[in-house]
Amino acid sequence: MTIPTSSIEQVIPGQGSMAQPEEAHPSKRKRQRFTFIRNKKAAVGLTIFGLYVLFAIIGPWIAPYDPSARGNDLVQPPSADHWLGTTHLGQDVFSQILVGTRSVMYVGLLAGTIATVLSILIGVTAGYLGGKTDDVLSAFANVILVIPAVPLMIIITSILNNASDTLIALVIGLTSWSWNARVLRAQTLSLGRRDYVEASRATGEKTWRIIGFELLPNLTAVIASGFVGTVIFAVLSEITLAFIGIVSNNGWNWGTILFWAQGQQALAQNAWWWFVPAGLAIAFLGTALSLINFGIDEFVSPRLRSAGKTKVKTASGRTVRMRIGFTPVLSSKGGEPS
Amino acid sequence: MRYFLQRIAFYLFTAWAAITLNFFIPRLVPGDPVQSLIAKYRGQLSSDAIQSLYVLFGLDKQESLWQQYLDYWKQIFQGDLGLSFTFFPAPVSQVISQALPWTVMLVGITTIISFMLGTGLGVLAGWRRGSWADGLLPVTTFFSSVPYFWLGIIAIYLLAGPDSFFPSSGGFDSGLVPAWDQYFIPSAIQHSLLPALTILISSVSGWILSMRNMMVTVASEDYITVAHAKGLSERRVAVSYAARNALLPNVSGFALSLGFIVGGTLLVEIVFSYPGLGFTLLQALGAKDYPLMQGIFLVITISVLVANLLADVAYLLLDPRTRKEG
Numbered sequence: 180m181t182i183p184t185s186s187i188e189q190v191i192p193g194q195g196s197m198a199q200p201e202e203a204h205p206s207k208r209k210r211q212r213f214t215f216i217r218n219k220k221a222a223v224g225l226t227i228f229g230l231y232v233l234f235a236i237i238g239p240w241i242a243p244y245d246p247s248a249r250g251n252d253l254v255q256p257p258s259a260d261h262w263l264g265t266t267h268l269g270q271d272v273f274s275q276i277l278v279g280t281r282s283v284m285y286v287g288l289l290a291g292t293i294a295t296v297l298s299i300l301i302g303v304t305a306g307y308l309g310g311k312t313d314d315v316l317s318a319f320a321n322v323i324l325v326i327p328a329v330p331l332m333i334i335i336t337s338i339l340n341n342a343s344d345t346l347i348a349l350v351i352g353l354t355s356w357s358w359n360a361r362v363l364r365a366q367t368l369s370l371g372r373r374d375y376v377e378a379s380r381a382t383g384e385k386t387w388r389i390i391g392f393e394l395l396p397n398l399t400a401v402i403a404s405g406f407v408g409t410v411i412f413a414v415l416s417e418i419t420l421a422f423i424g425i426v427s428n429n430g431w432n433w434g435t436i437l438f439w440a441q442g443q444q445a446l447a448q449n450a451w452w453w454f455v456p457a458g459l460a461i462a463f464l465g466t467a468l469s470l471i472n473f474g475i476d477e478f479v480s481p482r483l484r485s486a487g488k489t490k491v492k493t494a495s496g497r498t499v500r501m502r503i504g505f506t507p508v509l510s511s512k513g514g515e516p517s
Numbered sequence: 518m519r520y521f522l523q524r525i526a527f528y529l530f531t532a533w534a535a536i537t538l539n540f541f542i543p544r545l546v547p548g549d550p551v552q553s554l555i556a557k558y559r560g561q562l563s564s565d566a567i568q569s570l571y572v573l574f575g576l577d578k579q580e581s582l583w584q585q586y587l588d589y590w591k592q593i594f595q596g597d598l599g600l601s602f603t604f605f606p607a608p609v610s611q612v613i614s615q616a617l618p619w620t621v622m623l624v625g626i627t628t629i630i631s632f633m634l635g636t637g638l639g640v641l642a643g644w645r646r647g648s649w650a651d652g653l654l655p656v657t658t659f660f661s662s663v664p665y666f667w668l669g670i671i672a673i674y675l676l677a678g679p680d681s682f683f684p685s686s687g688g689f690d691s692g693l694v695p696a697w698d699q700y701f702i703p704s705a706i707q708h709s710l711l712p713a714l715t716i717l718i719s720s721v722s723g724w725i726l727s728m729r730n731m732m733v734t735v736a737s738e739d740y741i742t743v744a745h746a747k748g749l750s751e752r753r754v755a756v757s758y759a760a761r762n763a764l765l766p767n768v769s770g771f772a773l774s775l776g777f778i779v780g781g782t783l784l785v786e787i788v789f790s791y792p793g794l795g796f797t798l799l800q801a802l803g804a805k806d807y808p809l810m811q812g813i814f815l816v817i818t819i820s821v822l823v824a825n826l827l828a829d830v831a832y833l834l835l836d837p838r839t840r841k842e843g
Contacts, residue, residue: 322531326538327821330798330814337802337810338542415664419784422666425802437667441788446674454674458667465662466655473658476730509724 200205221474234277235284242274246431257452260361267443275431276456282432283414283464288350290413295406298359303398305360306367307390308478317364324357332416337425347426351413359405366401370394404475413467418461434455524829528822535818539811540589544582569599569808599808601801609812612797617816620793623709624782627716632771635721639728639767640760646733654729657722665781669715669788676711685709686790696841712789720778721813727770731763765836772828776821783817 243262244250250269257264263273305316336342361422370376371394379393388481395402420426421434421439440446440454555567592598598609606663642653660668677683689704736759744754783795790796794813801809 204831318527318530321527322534325531325776325822325825326535327776327779327817329777330783330817331797332537333802334542334810334814337805338545338807373625386653411662419666419780420662422664422784423787423799437670441670446670451674456671458663458671461667462659466659469658469662473654494559 218474218477219469220477223347224467224470224472224474225465228471231280231284231464231467235281238277238280242271242277244271244274246270246275249283253468254448254450254453263456264450264491266439266453272436272453272456275436276433276460279432279436279457280460282344282430284415285463286351286417287346287410287414288434289345290349290351290355290417291406291410293349293357294356294409294413297352297356298363299395299398299402301356302360302363303367303390303394304390306364307371307386307394309368309371312369313364317361320357320360320364323354324361328354329419332420333423333425336420342426344430347417347420348413351416352409355412355416357410359402359409362401362405363398366398367394370397400475404472407468407472407475411465414461414464433460521829521833524826526828532819532822536590536593536815537586539815540586543807543811560767566600573592593815598812601806601807601809601812604809609808612809613794613812613816615816616792616794616797617820619791620782620786620795621820623712623786623791623793624716624779627713627782628720628775628778631717631720632724634717635724636728636764636767638723640732640755640763643729643732643736644759645754653725657725660718661720661722663719664784665715665719666788668719669712669785672711672715673788682707687792692832708791712785712791715785716778716782719781724767725772728763728767731766732759735759735763765832768828768832768835772825772832775824775828777822779817780826834842 196201247270250265250271252261252265253269254267255265257270261271263271263276266275301316301320301510305313305320321454332350332354335354336347339350341344376389376393379389383391386414417426418434418437421432421435424438424442426432426434434457436457437454438448440457445451445453596610598613601607601609601612604612638653639751642651673686684707686706689701741754741759744758749758783798785791786793786795787799794817798810798813801813802807
């Protein structure tokens, strides 16, 4: 039914993607997505991330106890009743972690979205328009980048008494977009000089259309990896804010658990079950997101892929280390050069 | 030289932006925060402190916003950051000047070690791709995803204790007086080992990763092949040809990521009760001591700017291209 995309491009050379019929898109996109998943790192990362999203949705329903409900077993190690032990008030740590997942994921994804949208607006505009606009926007992004974000967040959140999750996501999003904007600006600068963009400019396309339909699709990978990076940063920031106790105390997230553990001397009581699981939950989420980012990086730039078997025996019995991007060099003595 | 002047102008502009931000943040608070603070302290605040609070929050209605802004600048140039009420009646500048050396020493030394170690390992991982060095990546990724402070908690749990060599909190033995003598300095070093290790482990992975990626990119350049073809030793090609060129983005990255590292370090100090800015910030947060919080933010920002300027000087020395156009 569908005509292979490659033949179309040969038939109508020079007109590029604008000339492609609609039917050609799904099959092409499916194939690309498949390559991305085939990357082992990305697949593992996406699987773990999916689990977290699942728990963010169903966590509060499947939690065995109310995370704030007090019990009679104070500071108990893990048992059949309380899988991850209890706190100083007899609260169930496992339930706290399950319920806390939602707040963490919500803030992380919302802040990531806010920061990504801002960085696209500012970075792509600066890179494409150039000139004075670029100077002003770049200076603005650099200023925000250099000012340390975490202390700024701490001060803003502490002045906004008992900020809600949404407000915290807003504060994190507004303070963490600048790195991505910088990367996007550089990428847009290099794309903006390509022939196909010049061509669409010459045919009199409107600026918004060039940005939206010519530039943005080619920036997808950069945007995606920026988004993932910001989500990691936002999650860590939210947990940091909760850990030092300046976030509203009516909700649970992993930082709140650590806040209580630290405040109630969990260390001195050897109550490892109180602070280890929450930290591991953060670490695995962060690792999953980093793996997705590695996947994106390697998808975009094949050179970064870890090479598999690299030692090859030549006919004369020498070993040569093959590396992507390197021209193999035989040393005069034979064998592997140190 | 022109490049250098541009950078200085940029940092002055950023400092201005940070100070202005610092001026406006307290003025955005709705309601009358001073009344709630007075209520919180139940009459323990002196009238001086209350007056300075009204000025801080811009509730001093007798002056226009512009006049307040000018006054604020005048105060900053005099080094007057207001009165702290956690450490009442000490002025904020005095509290900060006591805490600052601790943070600067801890962060400065660990960041430099971490940068050198990470870059070195990154060179190795990028050059010997496909060998055991690839195994570094997942391990370091995991550690960089862990919040600094949680790693600190774990370090205290595993390594510190009553009988352990590592003390679990503080910056020096409680029986000592800060001084440059043979009792105090070893104690201070001993107390800083564990926090420093924590920061090192969490921050080193970023350098490894970015250096590895740069090495991989640089290694496919023609001049590397030429260097190989000339018969230069592997070591010489890796260090003098590839690593030297791959280092540049890492140096500019060093400047930019300082702000993030400082943020993480504040938290490590809190966990270890280390007497630096982070711990002071925690105390200020607990007491809603806004003048102290703002002073700390300002000092951290200015320090990061100075460190950035130093990194720019290093960049200038490393990259001849920036020097040529002067």
